[in-house]
Amino acid sequence: MTAGISSLTSLSGASAGKTSSDASTIAGNFNQFLTLLTTQLQNQNPLDPLDTNQFTQQLVQFASVEQQLKTNDQLGNLITASKASAAATASGLIGKTVTADGATASLAEGKATWTLDPARAAAKAVLTITDPKGNVVATQTKALAAGSQSFAWDGRSSTGQLAPDGKYTLKVQALDATGAAVSVDTKISGTISSVDVSGAEPVLTIGDRTVALSSVEAIGGTASN
Numbered sequence: 001m002t003a004g005i006s007s008l009t010s011l012s013g014a015s016a017g018k019t020s021s022d023a024s025t026i027a028g029n030f031n032q033f034l035t036l037l038t039t040q041l042q043n044q045n046p047l048d049p050l051d052t053n054q055f056t057q058q059l060v061q062f063a064s065v066e067q068q069l070k071t072n073d074q075l076g077n078l079i080t081a082s083k084a085s086a087a088a089t090a091s092g093l094i095g096k097t098v099t100a101d102g103a104t105a106s107l108a109e110g111k112a113t114w115t116l117d118p119a120r121a122a123a124k125a126v127l128t129i130t131d132p133k134g135n136v137v138a139t140q141t142k143a144l145a146a147g148s149q150s151f152a153w154d155g156r157s158s159t160g161q162l163a164p165d166g167k168y169t170l171k172v173q174a175l176d177a178t179g180a181a182v183s184v185d186t187k188i189s190g191t192i193s194s195v196d197v198s199g200a201e202p203v204l205t206i207g208d209r210t211v212a213l214s215s216v217e218a219i220g221g222t223a224s225n
Contacts, residue, residue, distance in 0.1 A: 089202075089213075090195045090197060090202035090204065090213050091195050091197070093192050093195065093204065093216075093219065094192050094193070094194065094195060095191065095192065096191070096192055096219055096220060097189060097190065097191050097192075097219075097220040098189065098190070098191075098192060098204070098206065098216050098218065098219050098220065099115055099187050099188070099189045099216070099217050099218040099219075099220075100187060100188055100189075100204075100206070100211040100215045100216045100217060101185070101187055101211075101215045101217060102186070102187060102188045102209075102211060102215065103169050103170050103171065103186040103188075104167050104168065104169045104170075104188065104209060105167070105168060105170070105188045105190075105207075105209075106165070106166070106167055106168075106190070106206075106207035106209055107153070107155050107163060107164075107165050107166060107167075107168050108165050108207065109165075110154055110155040110162065111152060111153070111154065111155065112152070112153045112155065112168055113150060113151070113152045113153075113188075113189060113190075114150070114151045114153075114170050114186055114187065114188055114189075115148055115149070115150055115151075115186075115187040115188070115189055116144060116148070116149055116150075116151050116172060116184055116185070116186060116187075117147070117148045117149075117184065117185040117186075117187065118144045118145075118146060118147075118174055118182050118183070118184045118185075119146075119182055119183045119184070120146050120176060120182055121143075121144065121145055121146045121176065121177075121182075122143060122144040122174035122175060122176055122182040122184070123143055123175060123176055123177045124141065124143065124174065124175050125141070125142055125143065125144045125172055125173065125174035125175075125182075125184065126139065126140075126141050126172070126173045126174075127139065127140045127141070127142070127151065127170060127171075127172050128170070128171045128172075128173075129153060129168050129169070129170055129171075130168065130169050130171070131163070131166070131168060132166065132167055132168075132169075136158075137157050137158070137163050137168065138153065138156065138157050138158050138163075139158055144174060144182075144184070150189075151170070153168070153170075167209060170186055171186075172184040172186060187217060188206065188209075188211075190206035190207050191206065191207075192204050192205065192206055193205050193206070193207075196210070201213055201214060204216070
């Protein structure tokens with residue numbers, strides 16, 4: 001009988017150690033262990049009783065499994081509550097203007113806007129705009145002041161033609177007065193039209209592109225404001 005309990009203990013330990021273990025399977029093994037242990041105590045040989053050390057080890061091991069099951073349940077409840085809170089927060093952003101980390105903006109009605117944030121003033125910055133296929137559409141060279149600033153593209157290509165509406169990516173290569181490279185953070189701004197809360201993190205729709213809630217860096221008022 002003791003050997004049977006040891007085998008069951010090993011099986012439960014192995015199951016708990018696998019990432020694909022099912023909580024209901026572990027709970028079932030725990031209940032089987034309790035039934036088996038109770039039966040063994042009721043029918044043990046008085047001349048050869050259950051080893052005390054082994055009995056204690058089995059109780060400790062299965063008590064740990066039971067605690068882990070309870071902990072997993074509590075973590076699940078916390079995650080559910082956290083998702084509900086994030087979804088409520090994200091839904092309140094609909095209609096507000098936000099600035100989010102990203103280099104891709106939407107060109108609509110002849111205008112696409114990015115927010116540039118150079119680490120320091122740049123005497124020369126080459127701004128290259130590419131289409132979704134990676135083709136260079138337009139290139140501009142200008143100086144950038146230190147701090148956050150807006151850059152608007154009128155949709156005109158280097159040949160003067162109006163580019164079709166869609167998503168375009170901005171790449172900035174900047175140099176200061178000494179010729180040293182200047183890092184420039186690129187952000188996009190727009191009004192949130194919808195929120196998708198079906199995933200692990202809310203996803204916001206800005207124009208025809210989506211950004212994760214965690215990438216939002218600034219929130220303004222509603223578009224009407």
